[in-house]
Amino acid sequence: MTHTAAIIGGGVIGGGWAARFLLNGWDVHVFDPDPEAERKLGQVLANARRSLPGLTDVALPTEGRLQFCTTLQGAVEHADWIQESVPERLEIKHKTMAAIQQVCRPEAVIGSSTSGFKPSELQAGAARPEQIMVCHPFNPVYLLPLVEVVTTPQNGSERIDVVKTLLQGVGMYPLHLKKEIDAHVADRFLEAVWREALWLVKDGIATTEEIDDAIRYGFGIRWAQMGLFETYRVAGGEAGMKHFMAQFGPALKWPWTKLMDVPDFNDDLVDLIAGQSDDQSGAYTITELEQIRDNNLVAMMRALKTQDWGVGALLTKHEDHLRESGTEPQPVDHTAPVVTGNRVVPLDWTDYNGHMNEARYLQAFADATDQFMAIIGCDAAYIAAGGSYFTAETHIRHLDEVNAGQIIRIETTALGGGGKKLHLWHEMYVAEKMIATGEHFLLHVDLKTRKPSPASPAVDSALKEWVEAHGERPRPEGAGRAIVSSPPR
Numbered sequence: 001m002t003h004t005a006a007i008i009g010g011g012v013i014g015g016g017w018a019a020r021f022l023l024n025g026w027d028v029h030v031f032d033p034d035p036e037a038e039r040k041l042g043q044v045l046a047n048a049r050r051s052l053p054g055l056t057d058v059a060l061p062t063e064g065r066l067q068f069c070t071t072l073q074g075a076v077e078h079a080d081w082i083q084e085s086v087p088e089r090l091e092i093k094h095k096t097m098a099a100i101q102q103v104c105r106p107e108a109v110i111g112s113s114t115s116g117f118k119p120s121e122l123q124a125g126a127a128r129p130e131q132i133m134v135c136h137p138f139n140p141v142y143l144l145p146l147v148e149v150v151t152t153p154q155n156g157s158e159r160i161d162v163v164k165t166l167l168q169g170v171g172m173y174p175l176h177l178k179k180e181i182d183a184h185v186a187d188r189f190l191e192a193v194w195r196e197a198l199w200l201v202k203d204g205i206a207t208t209e210e211i212d213d214a215i216r217y218g219f220g221i222r223w224a225q226m227g228l229f230e231t232y233r234v235a236g237g238e239a240g241m242k243h244f245m246a247q248f249g250p251a252l253k254w255p256w257t258k259l260m261d262v263p264d265f266n267d268d269l270v271d272l273i274a275g276q277s278d279d280q281s282g283a284y285t286i287t288e289l290e291q292i293r294d295n296n297l298v299a300m301m302r303a304l305k306t307q308d309w310g311v312g313a314l315l316t317k318h319e320d321h322l323r324e325s326g327t328e329p330q331p332v333d334h335t336a337p338v339v340t341g342n343r344v345v346p347l348d349w350t351d352y353n354g355h356m357n358e359a360r361y362l363q364a365f366a367d368a369t370d371q372f373m374a375i376i377g378c379d380a381a382y383i384a385a386g387g388s389y390f391t392a393e394t395h396i397r398h399l400d401e402v403n404a405g406q407i408i409r410i411e412t413t414a415l416g417g418g419g420k421k422l423h424l425w426h427e428m429y430v431a432e433k434m435i436a437t438g439e440h441f442l443l444h445v446d447l448k449t450r451k452p453s454p455a456s457p458a459v460d461s462a463l464k465e466w467v468e469a470h471g472e473r474p475r476p477e478g479a480g481r482a483i484v485s486s487p488p489r
């Protein structure tokens with residue numbers, strides 16, 4: 001069943017929510033009175049389309065339908081989820097919530113993107129306060145998974161569970177704060193760091209660029225994978241957190257922070273910061289910076305996926321969810337080539353020529369071979385018991401380009417096999433267009449002796465069934481081909 005989200009306020013954050021829902025298969029209705037809203041949201045969506053599909057190794061569901069509505073009622077009346085992302089002013093939020101509640105379904109979720117207001121402030125005077133909660137996301141919403149879900153006892157646990165499940169379904173990480181506080185948790189940190197940075201610039205201690213360098217070359221990447229407390233636990237050495245606190249506890253009384261004072265945010269300070277920021281980053285347009293940011297975020301999250309850690313472990317979980325939701329077709333028909341791959345080209349598979357690097361064709365084909373091996377029974381349990389296949393020879397033809405974000409499908413024909421041998425033919429497609437072929441010859445191996453050995457009777461007979469059925473088909477064009485560029489010497 002397709003869900004529908006209503007996005008009320010389609011600016012930076014509303015646009016990001018719209019993209020997150022759409023690219024995860026939801027229909028999205030947007031209401032924003034700004035005549036420029038559709039153009040602006042289109043830009044956010046373009047950024048999301050070039051980065052989010054390249055984050056995962058599993059194809060996302062078919063994109064939902066996007067509709068701009070001329071009235072708030074048109075946007076919210078059929079929605080399962082209503083996300084308010086209007087400007088951060090309490091009176092605008094109250095007016096918007098009241099208008100939404102007049103026309104929405106009582107069981108719909110109403111999430112507010114507010115950076116700082118408490119849910120009780122948003123619920124005050126509402127017709128159905130239980131429907132309203134804070135769902136505070138992080139920019140860019142289509143890539144960063146964190147959502148601070150801040151509730152009051154009015155919301156009730158059932159509704160909160162529904163909210164968490166729906167957010168997880170679109171790849172997000174709901175962090176449920178049971179106690180409300182101004183600016184929630186993450187924005188209190190951001191505000192503290194921001195205030196300290198303003199002082200450092202104002203006092204001429206560091207420029208905006210030097211402050212950014214202090215973050216991105218050091219503790220910023222540390223925080224991205226371990227956060228604050230785990231990082232400091234490690235910094236305490238063998239004795240851990242207690243030793244860390246014994247060593248640095250006294251610093252709390254030293255003048256290490258000016259946090260309690262706020263610098264006068266006057267024109268001089270604004271001009272100083274804006275000027276330094278122009279010197280630092282003015283060579284790039286905002287769109288270029290957004291794309292650099294998105295590429296880096298995707299690369300970092302994918303790196304953490306290889307470590308099965310933090311945001312990377314979450315990514316793996318979301319991919320499992322996408323697979324379970326049926327985006328990966330399961331092959332059964334022996335008379336046709338078997339689909340052994342259906343995946344998106346991730347952003348970090350792109351090379352200096354701006355397309356999928358040649359090595360990734362082999363990676364995709366190798367994964368397809370693994371999939372075929374599993375289909376004939378050479379799966380993880382079989383391999384753990386000591387039998388497997390090693391590749392002895394490979395021939396890949398690159399017929400066309402493919403770019404990050406495109407979906408590639410691999411169809412496999414068993415050209416031959418039985419006993420120790422396995423001879424596979426992979427065809428890689430983008431939609432109906434063939435973009436590469438891979439011919440691979442493998443030998444079954446005893447993993448203890450590391451020498452060729454016959455496959456088990458079960459694997460052997462499953463393989464022969466495919467070889468026989470595929471043998472009825474015409475031999476694929478290009479099978480058995482060698483490289484011919486000049487006459488042999």
Ligand SMILES: NC(=O)C1=CN([C@@H]2O[C@H](COP(=O)(O)OP(=O)(O)OC[C@H]3O[C@@H](n4cnc5c(N)ncnc54)[C@H](O)[C@@H]3O)[C@@H](O)[C@H]2O)C=CC1
Pocket residue numbers: 008009010011012013014031032033034037084085086087088089092096113114115116136137138139
């Ligand atoms: N920009 C950021 O980094 C983050 C902002 N937020 C929160 O998200 C909310 C929105 O912020 P941004 O997207 O940054 O602001 P924005 O200024 O980019 O977008 C606000 C949008 O709301 C529209 N709008 C104004 N009145 C409206 C109404 N009555 N009905 C429908 N639309 C209306 C405006 O036309 C505009 O397109 C705020 O509550 C903010 O605190 C949350 C996380 C991060």
Ligand SMILES: C[N+](C)(C)CC(=O)CC(=O)[O-]
Pocket residue numbers: 114115137138139187190
């Ligand atoms: C600056 N800000 C308070 C709007 C920041 C946020 O709310 C979250 C973010 O994305 O940094």
